[in-house]
Amino acid sequence: MISAMAIVPDDGTVALPDDPPTILVSAKYIDATLTENLNAQLGFQDIAFTPGQSTGQTTAETG
Numbered sequence: 001m002i003s004a005m006a007i008v009p010d011d012g013t014v015a016l017p018d019d020p021p022t023i024l025v026s027a028k029y030i031d032a033t034l035t036e037n038l039n040a041q042l043g044f045q046d047i048a049f050t051p052g053q054s055t056g057q058t059t060a061e062t063g
Helices: 032-042
Strands: 002-007 022-027
Touching: none
Parallel strands: none
Antiparallel strands: 002 022
């Protein structure tokens, strides 16, 4: 699982530079523990990721 976000002040009182913002990128390996935590936090029932050939899209099954 990969996420990216710009690091910018959120109070609206700081003048932002003209340069592009710094980007924070985070990657986390999807395993059984992460899947269980996602199920618990998001209220899904038995979400599971299935192995397969990469198509550039994420595949998920719900039970």
